[in-house]
Amino acid sequence: MVPLIIGFGVNGxxxxxxxxxxxxxxxxxxxxxxxxxxxxxxxxxVYCEHLGGSSLIKAxxxxxxxxxxxxxxxxxxxxxxxxxxxxxxLPPNVMLPFPERQTLDMLLDKWxxxxxAVAEGCSIYPLxxxxxxxxxxxxxxxxxxxxxxxxxxxYAPGLAKAYRLQNEAELWxxxxxxxxxxxxxxxxxxxxxxxxxxxxxxxxxxxxxDRRSEPKISFVGRKxxxxxxxxxxxxxxxxxxxxEALIESTRFFQAVGMWGLCSMxxxxxxxxxxxxxxxxxxxxxxxxxxxxxxxxxxxxxxxYCDLAGLADYLPRPARRPxxxxxxGDDFQSALHYVGQxxxxxxxxxxxxxxxxxxxxxSPADPWPFLDLVRQEAIxxxxxxxxxx
Numbered sequence: 249m250v251p252l253i254i255g256f257g258v259n260g261x262x263x264x265x266x267x268x269x270x271x272x273x274x275x276x277x278x279x280x281x282x283x284x285x286x287x288x289x290x291x292x293x294v295y296c297e298h299l300g301g302s303s304l305i306k307a308x309x310x311x312x313x314x315x316x317x318x319x320x321x322x323x324x325x326x327x328x329x330x331x332x333x334x335x336x337x338l339p340p341n342v343m344l345p346f347p348e349r350q351t352l353d354m355l356l357d358k359w360x361x362x363x364x365a366v367a368e369g370c371s372i373y374p375l376x377x378x379x380x381x382x383x384x385x386x387x388x389x390x391x392x393x394x395x396x397x398x399x400x401x402x403y404a405p406g407l408a409k410a411y412r413l414q415n416e417a418e419l420w421x422x423x424x425x426x427x428x429x430x431x432x433x434x435x436x437x438x439x440x441x442x443x444x445x446x447x448x449x450x451x452x453x454x455x456x457x458d459r460r461s462e463p464k465i466s467f468v469g470r471k472x473x474x475x476x477x478x479x480x481x482x483x484x485x486x487x488x489x490x491x492e493a494l495i496e497s498t499r500f501f502q503a504v505g506m507w508g509l510c511s512m513x514x515x516x517x518x519x520x521x522x523x524x525x526x527x528x529x530x531x532x533x534x535x536x537x538x539x540x541x542x543x544x545x546x547x548x549x550x551x552y553c554d555l556a557g558l559a560d561y562l563p564r565p566a567r568r569p570x571x572x573x574x575x576g577d578d579f580q581s582a583l584h585y586v587g588q589x590x591x592x593x594x595x596x597x598x599x600x601x602x603x604x605x606x607x608x609x610s611p612a613d614p615w616p617f618l619d620l621v622r623q624e625a626i627x628x629x630x631x632x633x634x635x636x
Contacts, residue, residue: 249316249317249318249319249343249552249555249556249557250273250274250275250316250317250318250319251267251272251274251275251318251319251321251548251552252274252275252276252277252308252311252318252319252320252321252342253274253275253276253277253291253321253322253323254276254277254299254304254320254321254322254323254324254327255276255277255278255299255322255323255324255327256276256277256278256280256283256285256286256288256291256293256323257278257280257283257285257323257324258285258535258574258607258608259323259324259532259533259534259535259537260276260278260285260323260533261285261288261608261616262533262537262538262541262607263321263323263533263537263548264276264288264290264291265538265541265610265612265613266537266538266541266546266547266548266549267548267549267552268290268291268612268613269541269546269549270546270549270552270553270561272549272552273290273291273292274291274292274321275291275292275293275294275311275318276291276292276293276294277294277295277296277299277304277307277308277311278293278294278295278296278299279295279296279297279298279299281293281295284608284616284617284619284620284623285616287615287616287618287619288613288615288616289613289615290613294307294311299324299326299327299330300324300326300327300329300330301330304327304330304331305330305331305334305337305338308320308331308338308339308342309337309338309339311342312338312339312341312342313339315341316341317341317342317343318341318342318343319343319345319551319552319555319556320342320343320344320345321509321532321533321548321551321552322531322532322533323532323533324532325356325401325529325532326401326403327532328346328352328356328530328531328532329356329401331344331346332344332346332349332352332353332531333349335349343555344531345459345507345508345509345531345551345555346507346508346531347461347504347505347506347507347508347530347531348505351504351505351506352530352531354504355504355510355528355530355531356400356401356530357399357400358375358397358398358399358400358438358527359375359377359399359438361527361528362375362438364504365500365525368499368500368503370496370499370500370525371496371522371523371524371525372524372525372526373440373441373443373524374389374391374440374441375438375439375440376388376390376438376439376440377399377435377437377438378396378423378434378435378436378437378438378439379434379435380434381423381424381426381427381434382423384439388439390416390419390439390441391441392413392414392415392416392419392441392442393412393413393414393415393441393442394412394413394419394439394440394441394442395410395411395412395413395439395440395441395442395479396410396411396413396419396422396423396437396438396439397409397410397411397437397438397440397479398436398437398438399435399436399437399438400436402432402436404429404430404431404432405429406429407426407429407432408476408479409476409479409480409481410479411479412442412478412479419439423437443515443517443524443526444517444518444519445515445516445517445518445519446478446518447471447472447473447474447477447478447581448470448471448472448473449470449515449516449517449518450470450471450474450513450514450515450526451468451469451470451471451488451490451493451513451514451515451516451523452468452469452470452471452482452485452493452511452512452513452514452534452536453466453467453468453493453494453496453497453511453512453514454466454467454468454469454510454511454534454536454537454540454545454547455467455497455498455501455509455510455511455512455547456508456509456510456547456550456551456554457501457502457506457507457508457510458507458554459507461501461502461505461506461507462502463498463501463502464550464551464554464560464561465545465547465550465561465563466494466497466498466545467487467539467540467543467545467547468487468488468489468490468493468494469485469486469487469488469536469539469540470485470486470488470490471484471485471536472484472485472486472571472578472599472600473578473581473582473585473599474581475574475577475578475580475581476581476584477581477584477585480581481535481577482535482536482572482574483573483574483577483578483580483581484571484572484573484574484578484581484599484600485536485539485571485572486539486569486570486571486572487539487543487569487570490523492523493512493514493523496512496514496523496525497511497512500512500525500528501528506530508530508531508551509530509531509532509533509534509547509548509551510528510529510530510531511528511529511534512525512527512528512529513525513526513527513528513529514526533548536572538572538605538607539570539571539572539605541605542566542570542571542572542605543565543566543569543570544563544564544565544566545563545565546561546563549561550563566603568602568603569602569603570602570603570604570605571600571602571603571604571605572604572605572606572607573600573604573605573606573607574606574607574608575606575607575608575609576608578600582596608620
């Protein structure tokens with residue numbers, strides 16, 4: 249069985265690194281041959297015009313014609329949605345470790361997920377659906393500060409991942425701005441009360457479930473910083489012993505019949521210490537998967553071993569906690585907080601003290617990093633030249 253990575257940006261490249269650590273050679277479908285990650289050696293890269301829609305389905309049908317059996321490991325949510333909707337069109341030698349479609353639809357929709365989390369008795373802040381650009385339902389008690397975000401993953405120019413809003417005036421201003429973006433509707437968005445605390449209060453539980461919805465491997469960590477600050481993706485993270493996050497993740501995912509890679513994001517309130525669910529990730533590699541791998545919990549490899557019918561993968565916990573860093577983004581985040589006065593450069597250095605693994609640097613495959621350095625050097629030379 250051949251692992252097939254869909255999407256070869258930083259997510260997909262880190263899945264490749266995890267698999268190669270176990271001696272497994274994957275195939276990867278990607279649509280960006282100009283990316284630095286295409287300089288990687290040891291992976292067979294196949295061009296696909298779009299990582300969603302009919303292009304992706306056709307690419308998989310073509311690959312399947314080789315006769316090999318492929319186990320899909322997606323690095324993008326767009327691909328997950330396409331494959332879930334087009335299951336019947338996939339050849340039998342393309343394996344999708346996905347739960348039933350209704351379950352996956354729920355996990356990819358924050359509004360449906362919220363309803364299910366409430367039904368399961370999970371601790372989660374009230375969520376409200378935006379129904380009109382200019383007024384909310386009379387019974388919608390929005391509490392500020394709040395966060396406005398898309399209920400499903402949206403790829404629209406000018407749309408941020410999320411918006412942290414301090415008051416009603418900011419809410420209406422952002423809604424007015426968003427309403428001018430082509431292709432979006434008010435019901436594409438949800439509002440939720442902000443959980444007090446900073447980036448370091450965000451906790452995640454990364455897991456893989458087999459087809460019987462049994463967890464084969466789990467890892468709990470916390471974010472150190474995000475980029476963009478407060479509402480962005482992980483740019484530095486570390487392991488964390490938090491039994492509650494593990495218990496609640498497992499309880500929820502087993503209740504819904506999960507199969508495949510997944511994670512649950514939480515935030516522990518800085519006001520009362522209460523742990524609240526934020527949102528799940530389903531059937532794709534998570535951005536911070538590298539922190540688990542660096543600490544001896546190789547989740548992509550564990551998934552592959554299960555799907556290929558090999559002996560169970562056994563974690564090898566690191567002797568010392570290893571921090572995972574996306575260096576460029578983490579520097580940008582630190583720059584923001586230093587400018588804000590809530591962090592010093594000495595504090596930044598202390599936060600990253602100890603063993604580290606990097607999102608875009610690997611001694612075993614340095615070529616993407618070296619190409620990134622080359623591109624940055626050229627960009628800076630051109631910038632200086634233009635100023636002359």
